[in-house]
Structure formats: C-alpha cells, structure tokens
Amino acid sequence: MQIHIYKTAAQIGQAAATLIAAQLLRKPDSILGLATGSSPIPTYQALIDMHKAGVLDFSKTISFNLDEYVGIDPEHVCSYHRFMQDNLFSQVNIKPENTHVPDGNAADIAASAKAYDEAIVNAGGIDLQLLGIGRNGHIGFNEPGEQFIYGCHEVELSQSTIEANTRFFDSEADVPRAAVSLGIGAIMEARQVLLIATGTDKAEAIRQAIVGDVSPLCQASILRTHPNVVFLLDESADSLLTK
Ligand code: GLP
Numbered sequence: 432m433q434i435h436i437y438k439t440a441a442q443i444g445q446a447a448a449t450l451i452a453a454q455l456l457r458k459p460d461s462i463l464g465l466a467t468g469s470s471p472i473p474t475y476q477a478l479i480d481m482h483k484a485g486v487l488d489f490s491k492t493i494s495f496n497l498d499e500y501v502g503i504d505p506e507h508v509c510s511y512h513r514f515m516q517d518n519l520f521s522q523v524n525i526k527p528e529n530t531h532v533p534d535g536n537a538a539d540i541a542a543s544a545k546a547y548d549e550a551i552v553n554a555g556g557i558d559l560q561l562l563g564i565g566r567n568g569h570i571g572f573n574e575p576g577e578q579f580i581y582g583c584h585e586v587e588l589s590q591s592t593i594e595a596n597t598r599f600f601d602s603e604a605d606v607p608r609a610a611v612s613l614g615i616g617a618i619m620e621a622r623q624v625l626l627i628a629t630g631t632d633k634a635e636a637i638r639q640a641i642v643g644d645v646s647p648l649c650q651a652s653i654l655r656t657h658p659n660v661v662f663l664l665d666e667s668a669d670s671l672l673t674k
Contacts, residue, residue, distance in 0.1 A: 444473025
C-alpha cells in the first residue's frame with residue numbers, strides 16, 4: 432500500500448492521471464475501471480489535457496464504470512452515464528462501444544449485473560481501477576453492511592449516501608434509492624487500484640480504511656489486503672491518520 436499526500440485536488444488529479452497515463456502508454460488496450468463523483472473530475476480533466484496535447488491515445492482503451500443509479504434516465508444530468516460522457520468520454524477518442532456503465536434500467540437487473548461481471552472477465556479483468564470513497568467508507572456503491580459482496584449487484588442506498596449525493600439533485604426526494612454496483616470481487620481483482628479522497632468529510636472513512644479493522648462496515652478497508660493499491664489524499668482527508 433502506498434499513500435501520497437497532496438495540498439490540492441488538482442495535484443491529486445495530476446498524480447492519478449500520470450499513473451493512468453503510464454498504464455495506457457505501457458498497454459494501450461488497457462481495461463480501466465472508472466469512477467464518478469467529484470473526486471475523479473480533476474483526474475479526468477488532466478487526462479483530457481494530455482489527450483488534447485497529443486500525449487494520450489484512448490482509441491484502444493476499454494472502460495468499465497463502477498456503478499449507476501437504478502431507474503434514472505441515462506441522459507439525466509445526474510446519471511453516471513451522462514457524467515462519464517460529459518467529464519471524459521466526449522472529450523477523448525475512446526470508442527463508445529468500448530465504454531461500459533452498469534444498466535440501471537434493465538428489466539432484469541440481476542441478469543444484467545451478472546452479464547456485466549462476465550464482460551469484465553471476458554475482457555481480461557481490470558488493469559487499473561480508479562476509486563473515490565463515500566463518507567461512510569463505501570467504494571462504488573458497496574455500502575457498509577454485514578458482508579463484502581463479490582459480484583455486481585443491486586444495492587439499496589444508505590441514508591448517509593442519499594444525503595451526501597443530494598447536492599447533485601434538486602432535492603433529497605429526487606435522489607434514487609437504489610443503484611447497481613460492481614462488487615468487491617472485481618475491484619479486488621483489478622491489478623492496480625488508485626483511491627482518491629479529499630476533504631475533512633472523508634477523513635474518518637480514510638482512517639477506518641487504512642488503520643481500522645478490515646471490516647464490511649468500512650468497505651474500503653478491504654483494499655488494505657490488495658497487493659497494489661495507492662491512496663492519493665489531500666491533507667484534510669489525511670488529517671485523522673496524521674493525528
Ligand atoms: C458516489 C459514488 C462513489 C463515489 C462517492 C464519493 O456515492 N457511487 O463511487 O466514490 O460518491 O463521491 P465524491 O467523490 O463526490 O465525494
């Protein structure tokens with residue numbers, strides 16, 4: 432496990448984009464596991480800048496996103512399909528057919544989630560998984576609970592997550608109550624994991640993840656058992672570790 436501390440979110444974005452760029456330069460047809468939320472936005476911006484500068488080519492890259500809300504229109508401004516279009520896919524030369532986001536509108540979500548896991552395995556597994564972290568320690572939408580769930584699955588969102596994500600919607604009532612999330616299995620099988628966290632509201636989750644018990648009550652804590660994980664934190668997210 433490596434932990435790097437930065438002063439700004441922009442620096443974290445540069446660092447994460449540098450690691451992703453190194454992966455893509457070594458293996459242009461890499462399988463990237465991608466995340467949504469505010470944490471990865473500076474990373475995506477730095478990747479877009481490298482692409483526009485002629486440094487990075489995404490034409491062979493394949494991506495699988497972590498999660499999507501259930502029952503949200505993919506064009507909705509708060510859907511993760513739309514987030515990825517706006518914040519990365521439309522601004523680099525990744526092929527639309529090479530991008531994947533879980534289907535929150537599938538008639539049979541369990542079958543669709545199983546097919547999503549199979550598609551990742553058939554593609555060769557994730558080379559590099561980018562993660563944010565929820566205030567309650569969730570990764571993807573794997574919420575605190577009694578177990579680590581291996582496969583892609585439907586999740587009922589916790590009240591804490593609904594409240595945290597209300598800032599993206601008009602009101603709390605508009606936040607979907609369920610999501611489809613990659614399970615802990617595909618995340619842990621990724622060959623490299625990068626987790627980004629900024630701000631004091633992530634400090635307790637980071638403390639639990641890095642020095643607390645490995646427990647499904649903090650889903651990110653399992654990352655400590657991953658052989659190749661890098662935490663990119665700002666000083667606020669690191670504040671309870673340093674103490
Ligand atoms: C959502 C996503 C997570 C993300 C988390 C933190 O719940 N499902 O993948 O890591 O939010 O988001 P933010 O980076 O905006 O704090």
